[in-house]
Each structure stands twice: as structure tokens, then as C-alpha cells.
Amino acid sequence: MKIIKVYSVEETLARLEEATASTASEMIIAGGTDLFVKKRAGIIAPSLLLDISAVDELRTITEIDGKIEIGAVATFSEILDAKIVQAKLPILVAAIAQLGSVQIRNRATIGGNIVNASPAGDSLVPLYLLDAMVIVRSARCRREIPIVDFIAGPGQTVLAPAEFIERVSIPLPDPLLAPSFHKVGRRKALTISICSLGTLINRHNGIIKEARIAFGAVAPTVVRAYEVESLLAGATIDMDLIAIARRLIQKAILPIGDIRASAAYRRQVAEDLLVAILTS
Incomplete structure (x- = not known):
């Protein structure tokens, strides 16, 4: 198995295109808290891992036009520490505060939890409540998909070949909720x-x-x-x-x-x- 670390969205897109063209069984990795468990269990056997953990533009947490956008490689600890999340998305804070241990939250990412698509994923419940949109990228296009449509079943998503999760966009809820x-x-x-x-x-x-x-x-x-x-x-x-x-x-x-x-x-x-x- 080969691991390639990338440092920009553009490099990620290019590497995904190359891997798809060569029929390599590539997977994206950031925190790896679920991926390596599955690999050790023999559930997955990728020939190539693209490490996107150093892509800083995928780590941002910002408020834009009545929505909070969280980059796919933002860790749960970073999300918990973000003041705008604490102030405006308390349901997300309440859920991910119960996710794993401090060590797991320091590595696990919101993008990884979404693409893992476990029905028991703690961050997914608030994302469903908040009508979150999953923003995915490929070299050809950007798609915005409601999370309820993005996850198709246990471990199953509608990600196409050479696509990856760029960020999640969350409409700000009524503060009276x-x-x-x-x-x-x-x-x-x-x-x-x-x-x-x-x-x-x-x-x-x-x-x-x-x-x-x-x-x-x-x-x-x-x-x-x-x-x-x-x-x-x-x-x-x-x-x-x-x-x-x-x-x-x-x-x-x-x-x-x-x-x-x-x-x-x-x-x-x-x-x-x-x-x-x-x-x-």
C-alpha cells in the first residue's frame, strides 16, 4: 500500500484523477480513526491512500451567508473549540462532546465521520437535524448534496469515483430551537x-x-x-x-x-x- 500526502485541493483532485485512470483502489485519509480499523479487519484493502490532513483550506470553520461551513479535515476537537460552533450550533457540540475519547476527537474528522456512514455515527444525528449539505469536489464539478441523500446505507455514500468531501455546509437554525x-x-x-x-x-x-x-x-x-x-x-x-x-x-x-x-x-x-x- 502506498501513501501520498497532498497539500492543496488542486493536488488532491489531480491525484484522484490519476488514480482513477490507472484503476488503483485509492482512498482518502485524514485522521484514519475508522479507516485503519477497517483495514486491520480486512474489510478494505486500498492500494493507495491520499493523505489530505495537511490541506489547510479543508480545515477552516467559517460563517458565510447564514451558514456555517466546516472543512472536511477539521477535527472534532477543533470543531468543539470553535467559538461560532459553540454559539450557533449547540446541538453539534452536544453530540460530538460524547464522541470517543479526547485522543480520538483530536484525530477524527467530520469528513471522515460522514463518509464512514455509520448509522451510529455521533456527528451524523445533529447534521441530519440541521439539514446539512455535503459539498463534494471532483476535477469536473462541485456538488452540494443533502446529507439525508448523501448517505445511502451502512458504509455507503453516493460519492462518485475521483470525488471527495470538501466541506459540510450547515444552515443556522432558529435560536429558539x-x-x-x-x-x-x-x-x-x-x-x-x-x-x-x-x-x-x-x-x-x-x-x-x-x-x-x-x-x-x-x-x-x-x-x-x-x-x-x-x-x-x-x-x-x-x-x-x-x-x-x-x-x-x-x-x-x-x-x-x-x-x-x-x-x-x-x-x-x-x-x-x-x-x-x-x-x-
């Missing part, structure tokens, strides 16, 4: 989610003005519970509404059973997490 993120795992720290729930809720005088709800680790991708959101808009919380919400949650999710938890347990946890938020 109160953030909440909870994850359930088999231990209290350094755990992979059995089920996670992110919410953004604007509630005034007991009436829900707007709700955004996303579940992680209970389907092949993160799930935006759009039907539950529609149910809650303009509603006050009572037992009848909660009963309907429970049924809609079960309709929205499709969990599996694995070594961490059964499908039935995940279904119950998904319900209970949302009910706890709605009744708090």
Missing part, C-alpha cells in the same frame, strides 16, 4: 451507540412550535422522524399524543439485533428517549 442529544450504550464512556436521539424543539407556553427529531443506530442510516415532527407541530403534549408518537417512531425505525443489543431493545429505547424529552 432548544437542543438535546442523548445516546445509550453498554457503558458510560467510549461507547458505540445502541440508540441515540437528537432533538431541536421550540416550545412556548406548553405548545410545540417546531420539532426536529433524529435517531441514530436504529436503522441502516440515521432517521429523521418527519411524521413525528409533523404530529408535534402546534401540539400540546398529552398521553394520547404520546401514544401516537410511539406508533410513528416504530414505523420510522428499522433496528437490527447485534452483539450490543436486540432489535426489540433498540425499539423500546427509541420510544423511551423521545417520551422523556417530550414530557420533561
Whole structure:
């Protein structure tokens, strides 16, 4: 396996074009926290790694035209430390503060977490809630893809050959939307989610003005519970509404059973997490 370090977007694009033309099995690497785990397990076997960790223009975090744009190689520690993220994207802060350890957050990048496309990815839940756009580049074009369309399944994205994630663009949410993120795992720290729930809720005088709800680790991708959101808009919380919400949650999710938890347990946890938020 060959590793080539690149230092600009232009060099990255050129190297990707060369690799695609030569039919090399190339992959992009930045932090490598997921990639090397998969390589050691024999899940992937790239012949070429393009290291983009030194491409400074892919590390920026800026506010532009009502959006926050985060470069693909920005680490989670850098995102947590960014004042504009702390002030304007508290749901993202709440989620990635629970991601891995300090050491992992110092290396893992937001672009890597997106392209890894794990339904249990902690950063993905807030990105779904925030209607994030994934900006991808190739030598031929730049595409902006809603994250809900970018991730096609576990470990699957719509990235084409010779494309890479350049940045993620996040529309600034209404500041009246109160953030909440909870994850359930088999231990209290350094755990992979059995089920996670992110919410953004604007509630005034007991009436829900707007709700955004996303579940992680209970389907092949993160799930935006759009039907539950529609149910809650303009509603006050009572037992009848909660009963309907429970049924809609079960309709929205499709969990599996694995070594961490059964499908039935995940279904119950998904319900209970949302009910706890709605009744708090």
C-alpha cells in the first residue's frame, strides 16, 4: 500500500484523477480513526491512500451567508473549540462532546465521520437535524448534496469515483430551537451507540412550535422522524399524543439485533428517549 500526502485541493483532485485512470483502489485519509480499523479487519484493502490532513483550506470553520461551513479535515476537537460552533450550533457540540475519547476527537474528522456512514455515527444525528449539505469536489464539478441523500446505507455514500468531501455546509437554525442529544450504550464512556436521539424543539407556553427529531443506530442510516415532527407541530403534549408518537417512531425505525443489543431493545429505547424529552 502506498501513501501520498497532498497539500492543496488542486493536488488532491489531480491525484484522484490519476488514480482513477490507472484503476488503483485509492482512498482518502485524514485522521484514519475508522479507516485503519477497517483495514486491520480486512474489510478494505486500498492500494493507495491520499493523505489530505495537511490541506489547510479543508480545515477552516467559517460563517458565510447564514451558514456555517466546516472543512472536511477539521477535527472534532477543533470543531468543539470553535467559538461560532459553540454559539450557533449547540446541538453539534452536544453530540460530538460524547464522541470517543479526547485522543480520538483530536484525530477524527467530520469528513471522515460522514463518509464512514455509520448509522451510529455521533456527528451524523445533529447534521441530519440541521439539514446539512455535503459539498463534494471532483476535477469536473462541485456538488452540494443533502446529507439525508448523501448517505445511502451502512458504509455507503453516493460519492462518485475521483470525488471527495470538501466541506459540510450547515444552515443556522432558529435560536429558539432548544437542543438535546442523548445516546445509550453498554457503558458510560467510549461507547458505540445502541440508540441515540437528537432533538431541536421550540416550545412556548406548553405548545410545540417546531420539532426536529433524529435517531441514530436504529436503522441502516440515521432517521429523521418527519411524521413525528409533523404530529408535534402546534401540539400540546398529552398521553394520547404520546401514544401516537410511539406508533410513528416504530414505523420510522428499522433496528437490527447485534452483539450490543436486540432489535426489540433498540425499539423500546427509541420510544423511551423521545417520551422523556417530550414530557420533561
